[in-house]
Amino acid sequence: MALIIAGTHSGVGKTTVTLALLAALVRRGLCVQSFKVGPDYIDPMFHTQITGRPCRNLDPVLTSEAYVTRCFASQAQGVDAVLVEGVMGLFDGDSQGRASTAHLAHLLQLPVLLVVDCARMAQSVAAMVHGYCSFDPQLQFAGVVLNRVGSERHRQLLEAALEPLGLPILGVLYRHEQIQLPSRHLGLVPTEELPALLQLTDQLAHLAETHFDWAQLMPLLQAAPLASQTREPAGVLPKIWQKGGPIIAVARDPAFSFYYADNLELLAELGAEVQFWSPLQDRELPVGTQGLYFGGGFPEMFASVLAENQAALAQVRQAIQAAMPVYAECGGLMYLSQSITTFEGDTYKLVGALPTQTCMGARLTLGYRLATTAQDSVLGQAGQPIQGHEFHRSTQNPDATQPLYQFADGRQEGWQLGKLTASYVHLHWGATPELPAHFLRVCQRFAKLC
CATH class of the missing domain: 3.40.50.880 (Class I glutamine amidotransferase (GATase) domain)
Incomplete structure (x- = not known):
């Protein structure tokens, strides 16, 4: 099994949640393979810096569905945990819905961990989560992460509202504990320009260790690639030069x-x-x-x-x-x-x-x-x-x-x-x-x- 991290919309905190989980898994001594949905370059840099393994982009528009499934199955072999970071909102992709997080969840048969920005709402969270879960009944949801929670009282209201849905709350992140990832005109500032990245990684790992339900998370994160796929390399052309290539x-x-x-x-x-x-x-x-x-x-x-x-x-x-x-x-x-x-x-x-x-x-x-x-x-x-x-x-x-x-x-x-x-x-x-x-x-x- 592996998890795919989705958000209700862009800016909801998917990347923070993903990086925190990756950092905590690595701190536990696990070998982790991460993936990123879509064409983004910068988020995968953070993944790679934390895990020590190249993060792979999964984009069936830029490549193909066959390539995505082959790449995922090949790279998820021989590791302890697998995590996929989604893109934008859960159902946002190209004009036909391709390359959305939902598309990849279907394609790779992965359960969705939905990140919800809970600022400025309480009981309404249930309507939002219910809408996302019912919009596509074929999607499997592992649970939710409540982000930007204002207080313990706010958390209690959110949990009470969500209880009838029967969807596990696998993480709660408070507004005053938010970790700010610096950004500029094309997204996050790349890792090579962040001298305090090691300190940031430690903060992310601590955040995940103390704010997530690891008893429920770990079985979901343990690697189990698609049974129908083989370990064949993602490339399909034979080596042109055995030695002396350009x-x-x-x-x-x-x-x-x-x-x-x-x-x-x-x-x-x-x-x-x-x-x-x-x-x-x-x-x-x-x-x-x-x-x-x-x-x-x-x-x-x-x-x-x-x-x-x-x-x-x-x-x-x-x-x-x-x-x-x-x-x-x-x-x-x-x-x-x-x-x-x-x-x-x-x-x-x-x-x-x-x-x-x-x-x-x-x-x-x-x-x-x-x-x-x-x-x-x-x-x-x-x-x-x-x-x-x-x-x-x-x-x-x-x-x-x-x-x-x-x-x-x-x-x-x-x-x-x-x-x-x-x-x-x-x-x-x-x-x-x-x-x-x-x-x-x-x-x-x-x-x-x-």
Whole structure:
């Protein structure tokens, strides 16, 4: 069995509850595998920091239902406990309800632990919980966690209201004991920027140890993957190179931290040698680099430091001029542009490989994206269907004159210049390993020309 943590709505406290449970389980000496529903990058960073194991994103829109079930079954093997953090409200997903917490609960046959924000209500909690439990009678509910409870009297009123429903109360968190997780314009502040993370983890573990019903929780958390699934790896392509695969320099530091664990592992599974480097600190690319991979992140928060590292900018610029294959998403796209203008209005010159400037703004661009590649790229031939996700508060001027993607609504996006492929769209390669395989073959051909 495993639990999936759901909320009545966004901001209800799902992440705090999940992290507290993970921290307490690890403090007990258990090996814990966590998962996150949806495309989010930052929550999984916290999971991974606490458990010491890569958190896996479960998103049937970005990948497929088959991939999600295979990934879950494979990664849940050989551990002591399994916990899945949901996304938004219980039933919130794409326009068809896919990739919602409820969708994943059905798909993986998991009981739901519902987190309820009890501030500013008492007996009404029963109507809310009853509504969530009855909206989809096929869902199995393990219990509820009452969050932001004001006092002992408030708790008693809530418990009395819920008693007729017969749903166990597995945790009670009080308003004055709330742990604040720092956030900014795209969600939580990533773990690499939190020097007090160890202290925060201890606080979360103590919160869970003292405020949850562990006698009822532990049997629900103990790992038991889907019986119908095997332990086959999530990837479906054989290793291309047993040795001597291309060296891929992956930008990873506080400015570039948005990577799905499955993507990085797929590169290695296919035979690539993954080398991490920091555009913030390193003055040179890794020795022998044959391809560059820039993920998303927060380059706007570190724009001045990125701009000051002229040696790194020159190295990337020279690599692109030499036709080294480059794949960049969102933050990587911003780094490769002419400049970034921050929220404060300061402008910093960066790589300059793309004929566009990046400007931060208040408007949030968010959502799943279905597109086809408009041109041949390092990911494959033109006409390749792409399912991705956008999440950013920046725009580029001018728009791409050599676009990478063609969307169904006629919009074009991204850049395809020679062997440089860059876009705001984030991709999860789990169900499409042919994309990184093509990228690696292009990198190998570049190596032979050098």
